[in-house]
Amino acid sequence: MNLRGCAAQILSRVIGDGQSLTAALDSQLPKLKDHQDRAFAQAICYGVIRHYFALDCLLGHLLDKALKAKDGDIKALLLVGLYQLQYMRVKPHAAVSETVAATKHKPWSKGLVNAVLRRYLRDSETLAAQCATDRQAELNHPRWLIEQIETNWPEQYRHILAANDLPPPMALRVNLRQNSREDYLRMLNQQGMAAQVVAHCPTALILDEAMNVDQLPGFAEGRVSVQDVAAQLAAGLLDAQAGDRVLDICAAPGGKTAAILERQPGLQSLLAVDIDAGRLQRVTDNLHRLQLHAETLAADAANPQDWAAGQLFDRILLDAPCSGFGVIRRHPDIKLLRRESDIAALRALQAQILGACWDLLAPGGTLLYATCSILKQENEQQIAAFLNRHADARELVISADWGQPRPHGRQILTGDRRMDGFYYAKLGKAV
Known part of the structure; x- marks a missing residue:
């Protein structure tokens, strides 16, 4: 051929x-x-x-x-x-x-x-x-997307667009239940593979050169997973405690689900929900490889009355459906397939799911809102609108040395410290 x-x-x-x-x-x-x-x-x-x-x-x-x-x-x-x-x-x-x-x-x-x-x-x-x-050819993005990113980040937009066009690094999440990061780094080095420790994320290594996962020592046994550093931050921010009931919304393909379980083996339960049953199977497959367990459910997160059966959760991770503009370097087809009209529809869906999830959060509980977007409309503006609608919600400040603090939440721009573009906001529910 x-x-x-x-x-x-x-x-x-x-x-x-x-x-x-x-x-x-x-x-x-x-x-x-x-x-x-x-x-x-x-x-x-x-x-x-x-x-x-x-x-x-x-x-x-x-x-x-x-x-x-x-x-x-x-x-x-x-x-x-x-x-x-x-x-x-x-x-x-x-x-x-x-x-x-x-x-x-x-x-x-x-x-x-x-x-x-x-x-x-x-x-x-x-x-x-x-x-x-x-301009569209020079900056190698559709004009409408150039304008969106320039409007959101007038000083950084050229850097963001340039970062979108670079292949991403291959980042690893070390399973600390099976080995320390230092031990795994030694295993890599012994096999002639070089990697760098990520100071702001205790589970992360970045390989000097990308490779097939089958070449990674201990991959099949669950010693390590492939996950961008920005996504790895979610488990630490959620900070689930022993005995907690955890809900992971829009969970597929399961990287964050697994990271939560690796970090806290003493959970009372973890329910991973995704609307796509096919993608949900990848959650099950990933957990099996890592020797972890969670309940999985194919369901519509926007309509929990159909499946939640009155359950309340101590911690909720909402990895909200979004434009994906923070991961264009991993999925460059986003530049061709996404339409400007999608943004308003995504914002409405995010607001609907966020409101539905809030009803499932126990008093005193914590909800972590995450997207792989860099648009303020999907991120800090979405959280501002939510806080205006919910008197029982308060923002929990994220103190960190990565990303940048925003009026609400914390934003990572594409390429910042070699990470994908990502946004996090942490919300607490009044007792």
Whole structure:
């Protein structure tokens, strides 16, 4: 199978059909039996999506007229070729010839693909200058998203946008029930793997180089998990105590669920709820690997009257559905698939779930609100509105040396101390 053609098929599902990159990769990569082939195709797909707006601008200047919608696979193939020439260390003649070879299913496109890629090689400097005047191409994000982030963070927005376009580091959460962080670091070093300790998170290590999880010592036995440092902070902030009843809302895929259990083995109970039964299975799988247990429930968090049966909880973690703009570097397809109109709908859903969860919190209990967003509308403004609506709620100040304090809660901007963009606010309920 031509690897460029395989990558183009995957990309056309994302760009043309609106499928997530993860789902598109999962449907096609298993057809490639060689590990190196899968890695190469995946790298191309992530690269094209990560740099889509810059590449699309180049392609627009290279084509005399736009391709028809039914030829989205050829557009994707052209983007694959341009990505190789601009960003990869692939020899130009190999990039062109192998990309052209992927046109066999549409012979008419062979000459077009060859001509476009060779013209790019001739005129790359002129094309770069033309695209430099296009703000969407220069900043490599859709215009509406540039405006949203600039409005929210006028001094930091360029740094945030640049961080979004960098591959994220691979962070590990050491299971302190099985080994100390120092012991696990020694295990890595003994196998020739280098990692750095994260001072502000007692469970976290950041690998110098990303690798397959199967290469991590003790992964199958539950000694360690992969989780961004910002997400690891949730368990410590929730601070569940022995004997507590804990509710984890929107729990899939279960990283925070597991971290809570690793930190506090003496809980009375932990209920992990997610609306997606398929994703909830990943919670069960992760807990099984880590030798942990929690009750799981596929249910709508916005309507607890259908499933809570009058239960009250001492600690609630609400990892609220959000735009995901803090994790674009991990999921670059967010830039293509998210729409500006989604924000208002997400804010309304967050408010609905937050209110529903509050009714499940026992007097004297603590609710931790979290998102992987950097938009104030989803974060500090959401909490301000909630506090105005609930006289029995008070904010519990988060004192930390990470992120930045906001009028409500604490915000981590993408790339800050190598973390994903994340927001936390801690709320206490009156007795």
